[in-house]
Amino acid sequence: MTKALVSAFALLAATPALAERGADGDLKVLYWQAAAVLNPYLSTGAKDIDAASMVIEPLALVANDGSLIPQLAAEIPTLENGGIAADFSHVIWKLKPDVLWSDGSPFTAEDVKFTADYCRAPDFGCAVLAEFDGIDSVEVLDPLSVKINFSYPKFVPLQAFVGGRTPILQKAQFEGCTGAAGASCSDQNFAPIGTGPFRVTNFVPGDVAQFEANPNYRDPQKPAFATVTIKGGGDAMSAARAVLETGEYDFAWNLQLDPETVKRMEAAGKGAVYASFGTMVERIELNQSNPSSSLPSEERSSAAHPHPFLTDPAVRRALSMAIDRPLMTELTYGPAGSPTCTITPVPAAYVSEDVTCLTQDIEGAKAVLEEAGWIAGADGIREKDGVRLEILFQTTVNAVRQDVQAMVKQWWSEIGVATELKTVEGSSFFGGDPGNPDSLARFMADAQMYTDAYYLPDPASFLDEFTCASIPSPESQWQGSNSLRFCDAAFDQQMAQMHQTSDPAERQRIAREMADIVAIEGHYMLPLIHRGMVSARANSLAGTVPNGWEGSLWNVADWSRAE
């Protein structure tokens, strides 16, 4: 409801756009994490992708509702217009005619083919290589159409070059940067030539990026701003202050702050915050393997040792029932979150209708545990056959997460489950080093909480993370996306079926069922809060439209100064 209102308002505000290019002067944007490079093929950090999206564009963007908006493409390929082959073996993209790079040279299909080859070069180490999965070859049919051949029928054919993570680079500029040379081409990576509304004038990695309007941009009336400065540094709180209280900046990004503080800042009347809801879901994962420190260290949290009590569906269900998701959301995320029961919160077609988890039921949870034979001992902690319900619950260091931890601990204690809290520094928690005992994949705790997200409306590649084959193990150096060590033959079977299905409605049904197995029915994962990316904009800035799939600056060409 709020989401719809916000976007309707933003669209209304965006309409008075009859200005000419560069008429609105300077736009000041604050990113409290500064961009390090302007080439998304080298870094998937949102700070880098957002800044790069001012300059380089993909063929199509994903809109907030999950549909596609043609950007450099003339139209979106479909089965009907013949763009997607009937057997899903290839896609043909038709490009917009007369598009020029900011240096005046024409944009052609050669650039698209070059970009695909650039990312797929074997010794390059492309950061978004997964988006090019299944591509066999890219052919230039004529200067304005390009054919992408797949090595197997790909039922999510529109993946590469869709979204700001995979924009088109100019062949002439990047020709010398293929393969191992890619990362060292700093002139190119710091100032790519693009087709977007702006071009780079100055870039200091880790500090500031400055842009000016691209004289060759395809819409002669846009962009409204002559120059843009993206300043990095500081923290979320000071960034919010700079936009909402002092008005020094027009726009600030990623402000995960206490709702009350933000409300107070908004009262100054200089700006407002809005949230873009993508696929970010804050969840608790329940470890299915035994992390007990009595095991030899290499066997802890390995699939060989099942968890003593979290493998019991009744326990998982009770843990989920004890949590009051709406209250938790209101207190910690405010308008930047909404309580959720699923791990695939958007688009609506993929969302299961079961929302019973939104109602807290402490008594019900107790009854579930009683029924399963978990009886409260002398100190109030439930136990069965000598196994006590004691949970070590870890998450990253973050004031909001620590509040959530405190609430969850209290609710679990009310149903007779003891919780010990642990916090891990963020870079250590998300780090991939196999020797790191505190990482998300190593999971040496009973429960852990973090946020995960994915970037395409079709969740197949996201759900694929939870198959038995993706369980981290000593053999895989503890790498693997299935950190909760969930393994269910029925789930894997559904996954295989989904890889064979082309019909969108059928895929949505399978995806819903799979998400249900993991979350709503199985309670292996306890989704808590559907999180939005919160941005602040000055009241004098018009045209910002929330989009959960793309970076905050995705439609910067349409931004203008409100009167």
Place this chain on the structure above:
Amino acid sequence: MTETDRQRALDTAEQVDATAAAAAVVSGLPPDDPVHAGGETRSQWRDVWRQFRSHKGAMVALVLFVGVLLFVSVGPYLWTIDPTYVDIRARNSGFSAAHPLGTDQLGRDMLARLMAGGRVSIAVGLTAMIIAVTLGSFIGLVSGYFRRLDAPLMRLTELFLALPLLPLLLLMVTLFREPLSQNFGPAMGIFILIVSAIGATSWMQAARIVRGDVLGLKEREFILAAKSIGTPPRRMILRHILPNVLSPIMVAATLGIATAIITESALSFLGLGFPPDFPTWGRLLFDAVDQMVLYPSRVILPGVLISLTVLCVNYIGDGLRDAMDPRIRGR
């Protein structure tokens, strides 16, 4: 003649020695018979206490420090609300009868949290200080007294000084958190770990100060005299040297408490200190920073308590040093 009087006489002698003619030396020599001249004897510690009382700042600090200690030790028995109990209906409440110091963003009672937090912070501060000062004084004394050990021990001290403190602490926490919390329980395990980590990384200043003083003392006449009658090193150190370097040790100790409290908050801030539901003053302060504008009392209260404790301890240290160092007495 008491110990201190004798020292004063020696001091005078030394000063005269340095400034004037050599003739004056004879007058400052101790009498042949150092036995007390009968009558009442005053213990050194009573003397120190008498001197200490005359230091107004130190007395005020002592009273306040005892007050803080009572607040955190006896307080929880009088104010029995659980500091970790989340009462969402009472969140963000101001000063009231039910919650004299208000509640935090989850409705946890601030008074109870300050008491519980103070217990941990002061316990960490005192214990870490004791470890650091004991280790530091020992190394300082040994390296100052035994010439052969001086170079290796001082190089070791320099090695520790050169080590970056926080990364080292992080490494220790990562390596030892698990085994310790297994053996002593999560809270006690992390307490032992933090206290020994802070203690093991902050003894160096004390060691250098003590060594410097010992080197100076070693050349003094009374030491030479003691040596000449064959006093063994152990008694030499305990009886003649240690009492004379007590005042710098005291100062190092008081400063150490402050550093330990602050280092503990830094560790909590990095997520490597106590678990998040374990309040300490440093953590209370850190948690409240975001809401500083809305609820200033949540930052001010733990901040004031930390500053008050540190200031008190410093003043007490100052007073003790003055009281124990006869050269400064009466100034």
